């Protein structure tokens with residue numbers, strides 16, 4: 001569990017995805033092979049800007065145990081300005097979110113493995129200019 | 131070699147609780163509390179915020195203003211009393227999230243409320259000696275007082291980040307000098323494994339806060355050959371509004387010099403974040419040539435004093451990231467029950 005989460009630190013902390021040098025497409029999470037260029041593709045690390053828009057969302061009232069203190073909270077699919085869509089929590093009240101809302105990335109605690117375990121950090125989003 | 135601030139950034143969580151609301155729960159009259167502390171409300175971290183997340187947000191804002199490659203930062207120090215882990219550095223989390231890793235040295239610092247300014251001094255030494263190109267120092271806390279204790283009205287959350295460099299054209303605030311005054315004074319402490327700090331009651335005033343802040347301020351002015359009239363702004367540690375104004379007036383500063391550094395009445399005491407945040411509000415308003423005296427205080431006890439002169443570059447960078455007053459004015463009030471739910475690990 002600790003090792004699995006450690007491998008994804010760059011992705012979760014810094015929104016590092018990948019970019020295909022051949023066709024210019026950007027992927028998040030990162031890929032090893034470009035599905036469009038296949039063998040002709042060449043992938044490199046790419047840092048996403050963290051800006052995007054709410055593509056769609058849902059309000060969670062009955063959460064998994066570790067998210068109980070957050071209820072009610074907004075989970076959205078965010079379309080990043082570089083193209084990829086990612087699922088993340090939006091830090092705003094349920095009545096404030098709307099489709100198309102401009103958002104930007106923030107660094108937050110995601111969950112912890114109990115009182116004596118690792119604290120997992122990663123990305124969430126907040127409304128721009130708030 | 132001249133060293134100075136090349137970037138700064140702040141962060142304040144959006145939640146606030148009023149003194150009235152805390153007093154209501156404990157059956158106290160809020161008016162005498164507000165009057166004696168000069169604190170009206172305080173910031174509260176969200177359930178997913180801690181010293182690491184506050185540091186990252188402040189650090190991102192500092193990087194926006196400095197406009198440098200984070201990989202050129204060779205040292206990172208985070209001063210806090212509320213590191214998320216008892217054993218495991220906060221600074222590695224922050225360094226990774228800001229894209230500074232792996233070519234750097236970093237450490238977490240602790241010295242009550244002055245660990246953030248101690249980090250600035252360490253960075254000055256490392257940059258000044260040429261050991262690193264840039265150093266980053268952050269003071270941040272999510273302070274907690276025991277439920278019902280006087281500290282509960284003021285213990286708040288927030289932080290600010292300073293990037294120290296030596297390239298003349300990048301410096302926005304030249305640090306003309308620094309001086310510290312330190313003694314062994316047990317005014318405030320927390321033993322290992324105990325959830326809340328204890329304080330020496332009345333002992334926290336004269337021999338602790340006032341003696342150290344005044345000695346550090348006077349000691350620096352003596353060394354710089356200055357008097358309060360030479361400064362456009364001053365900022366002091368601010369456990370509450372009253373101590374701050376008393377120390378400012380005692381030293382001979384006027385309201386127009388000390389008011390912009392005072393955030394505690396509507397922010398609370400952000401501990402290691404207090405002077406870094408107060409100073410950031412001054413930088414947000416300052417202009418070329420303005421001279422600032424900043425004095426922190428950490429129980430235990432010690433004070434770090436700094437003499438800073440702003441350069442013309444301040445105008446160029448201040449609008450690149452959110453200003454401290456905008457962060458302070460962005461707020462959402464919560465009641466005591468939500469406050470308890472949000473505060474990680476409040477043990478009754």
Ligand SMILES: [Zn+2]
Pocket residue numbers: 020021022023024025034035036037038041042
């Ligand atoms: Zn491709």
